[in-house]
Amino acid sequence: MTDLFTAEKIAFFVFAVPLVASAIGVVVARSPMYAAMSLVAAFFFMAGVYVLLSAHLIAVLQILVYAGAVMVLFLFVIMLLSLGDERPELERLKQMQWLGFVLGGGGLMALLAWISREVAGAQMATVGPDFGTVKAVGRVLFTQYLLPFEATSLLLTVAIVGAVVVAKERI
Amino acid sequence: MSTVPLQWYLLLAAILFGIGLVGVLIKRNALVVMMCVELMLNAANLTFLAFSRQQGNVGGHAIAFFVIAVAAAEAAVGLAIVIAIYRTRGSVNVDEARELREEG
Incomplete structure (x- = not known):
């Protein structure tokens, strides 16, 4: 049981839980500006997960290129176009969207099940x-x-x- | 073993990819759709780095580097297209931009 709460695993959850939360924030945000801000937060937490994987260079690049350059570009365009909030009645109209939603969710569930079954017990190499x-x-x-x-x-x-x-x- | 198992990273990547996929499917604002694509690219990167760490091979980091570069290029061109669409139609709704679609 002590194995479950090592410092590295706690650090993983410190980054993973806010990462998933801010990723959901990107999807549920009404305003594109809030979505962009959630995405910046998600990129920062993602960089933390990369550091846990000892990917130091990629973590720095993630902050510099994604959270820095790409998101500034996104924010520039959002402010340049001065877009309003999305109207919910226009946003979800098509049945095809719900079909895609269901298929995407089903595919994700299959993927999760496969990962839990096949990759369980895979050990990390010592580096x-x-x-x-x-x-x-x-x-x-x-x-x-x-x-x-x-x-x-x-x-x-x-x-x-x-x-x-x-x-x-x-x- | 006290390290975080590979499985956890893969599950996290799958969840992020799923969130990005759902966002691409249900959002109609072209900018938010592009943000969700960036999220999916990040999930793929996480998978590369997790397997790279598991194998102890640094090649996955090089691939992740290329993914970041390609994502930056994609964002630049994609946002330019969004601006061009906004200029001609005054909207960035992806459902309204279907001039090339077959009638019927």
Whole structure:
């Protein structure tokens, strides 16, 4: 029973419970602004879970890129468009939406059941202190994943040019 | 073993993915739909990192890095499209933007 309440497991729940709560907040929020704020909170808690997985570099990137850059972009657009709250009668009209809701929920339940059955008792590998650091991940990125890494820079360039072309009224 | 089992991380990722999926299906605001897609991408990232930790192989971290980069690119282009749609129709409701849909 003492095994159930080690510091790491308590830390997991400290991050996981608010993470799920703020993720639900994204979906139930009426105003897009509240949804965006919930998502920022969810990203912060997610970074905490990443640290528990010894993914230090990815946790920092999560804060910098997601909670920083991407969410600021979202907030800019929300404020630029000055959208009102969603009207509930327009929001949930289609039967297809409820069908999708049921199918999505059913698929999720099947996935949860499968995970509880198949992955139970899987042990974590013991890793050294440099697992997931900038050095370790950088070495993999620049050796084994060099081509995808370079392709990512090309992708980001294409995305910048594409965003400008699409969003600008007149070039 | 005092570490958090792999199963817990996978269950957390599945729950987050489900929340994101439900959000994509029931929300009609294009911006909120994109936020829910970001949530689903994060759940996938969590799965990559959990298995990476379980195997003791740092390759999953590289994949998570690429997922973050692609998500940033997707957000930039997607938001530009949302702005363009808002400019032409004055609404970001995803149900109203179906000009390309077949009639009938």
